Amino acid sequence: MSTSFLYHTQGVKGFQFQSFDYSGGRVAARITRKPGTFFCPECGAYHTTPTYTGERTIKALPMGSKDFVLQVAMHRIRCHRCAAFRMEPLPFLPSAKARVTRSLARSIIELRGNMSIIDLAAHFNLHWTTVKNIEKKYLKKKFKRIRLRDVRxxxxxxxxxxxxxxxxxxxxxxxxxxxxxxxxxxxxxxxxxxxxxxxxxxxxxxxxxxxxxxxxxxxxxxxxxxxxxxxxxxxHFHLIKLMNDKIDTIRRRIMSRLEENDKKALKYKRWHFLRNQEGLDADAEAELHKCREQFEELGTAWYMKESLRRIYSLAWDADSAALAFDRWCELADATNISQLHTMARTIRRNIDGITAYWTTGMxxxxxxxxxxxxxxxxxxxxxxxxxxxxxxxxxxxxxxxxxxxx
Ligand SMILES: [Zn+2]
The missing domain is CATH 3.30.420.10 (Ribonuclease H-like superfamily/Ribonuclease H)
Known part of the structure; x- marks a missing residue:
């Protein structure tokens, strides 16, 4: 191991390798700033006197399967120009108080897209909050400024x-x-x-x-x-969501009227009614069919939901959509289901906003x-x-x- 090795593998620059030691399953490299390169972090002057204050342990990228730490000899720097004492800065850290190197932090961010916090913590032998805080810092920087100027x-x-x-x-x-x-x-x-x-x-x-x-x-x-x-x-999304809420209300109303034994027929069928028809498998479709026959109101509401969805796949412009919604509302009014009446009212009241979906092309x-x-x-x-x-x-x-x- 050498100074240049540390530079090329760990991104540690300006520090001298002193010794390394292998104990407790980890590799530790003792390093210190090169003599004569101590500078004041405030004014940049090299006219300084460093005093050794102790060692700081920083986690670096692992060596093979072994943990690797840097034991950095830390100094207090007396700047003769400022006539003040400064703490020695460590340029290979992402922030002054960080306990991992910049290159380890970068690896964590790169791997985060494919690994969970827990996996990463186990892989690098870190506490999960350390991994989380590294990612948090990165995200904070990434989303510090969000450009709004071109948003339409x-x-x-x-x-x-x-x-x-x-x-x-x-x-x-x-x-x-x-x-x-x-x-x-x-x-x-x-x-x-x-x-x-x-x-x-x-x-x-x-x-x-x-x-x-x-x-x-x-x-x-x-x-x-x-x-x-x-x-x-x-x-589209919000209109269908509203319709699904209505179906849910109808289903619950029917359930509450049923005897305990009859409830079974409707239990756990919530998603059969809410999911898009083409997303159901054969078994679910058969069960849904049975429910629709048994509970006519629910069957009607489900049919109305599917026909609402069809408007979105069939209407080619705002006018044809308006016509289809109008027809839909008439059909809803003709039923004796109050939730469908409410739905028709909402659609009529907001028809401009609903058909604007076609005009804007969103x-x-x-x-x-x-x-x-x-x-x-x-x-x-x-x-x-x-x-x-x-x-x-x-x-x-x-x-x-x-x-x-x-
Ligand atoms: Zn200074």
Missing amino acids: WIGVDEVHVGNRLGEKGFITVVRDMKSGAVLHVGKGRGGDALKDFTRRVKHSKCKIEAVAMDFSPAYKAWAAQFFPKATLVFD TSASMEGFNNKIRWLNSQAYGYHDEEYFLLKVFDLPYVKNRRDL
Whole structure:
């Protein structure tokens, strides 16, 4: 082992290798700054007097299967120009108090895309909070500034994340509907969760042309106040989600009326009704068919949901979509199911925003996928009690490729 070896394998520069020792299953290299190269970290002067103060242990990249640490001789530097004492800086650390080298931190970030925090901690023999904090620091830097200037379409959505973030239970996410990037994550829901974003938008002078959202009055009011010229879009994803909520309500209402024994027929069938028809396997489809015959109301509601979905695959422009929605509402009114009546009312009241989906040419496939990703992130156990880290991970979600337990 030598000074140049340490430089080429560990990125340690300006330090001299002194000795190495192998004990307790790890390799330790003792290093010290080259004599005559001590400088003042404040003014840069070399006219200094170093005094040895002790050793500091820094974890470096492992050597083969063995842990590797640097034992750095630390000095207090007296700068004659400043007439002050300084602590010796270690340029191979990512930050002054870091306990791992810059090159180890970089390896952790590179591997993080394919390995969980726990796997990485085990691999490098580190505590999992150390791994988490390294990633957190990296994410903080990555998402420090988010460019808003070129953003034209935004999508606002609230996602339930349980009691992870204190009492609030929800986060509000704003995304660029063209690039998919996360532009803002606010705690809570409604206009309050968007305050910081609104301020940044004003500052960036970007021209928002369209805002996609669900049917909640809070976001409508927010958009009307801050983006009076933007088109409101109630996208595919949110309309079908609302319809699924109605189906769920109907299913629960029917369940509550049934005798204990008859409930079995509907139990555990929730997803049969909510999932897209083409996503069901043969068994599920057969079960769904049986349920639909047995519970007529539910059968009708399910059929209405599928025909709503069909409008999105068949309508070629805003006019043909408006016509199809109108026909849909008539059919809904003709049933005696109050939830479908409400649905028809909502559609009629918001028809401009619903058909704007065709005029703007927005797609919401990414929206649905993204909400699933947040739910998946939320189900991960490690590190997410740290609120700041969790929010940073939401920003990073569009860049996460696979969804194994990371
Ligand atoms: Zn100085």
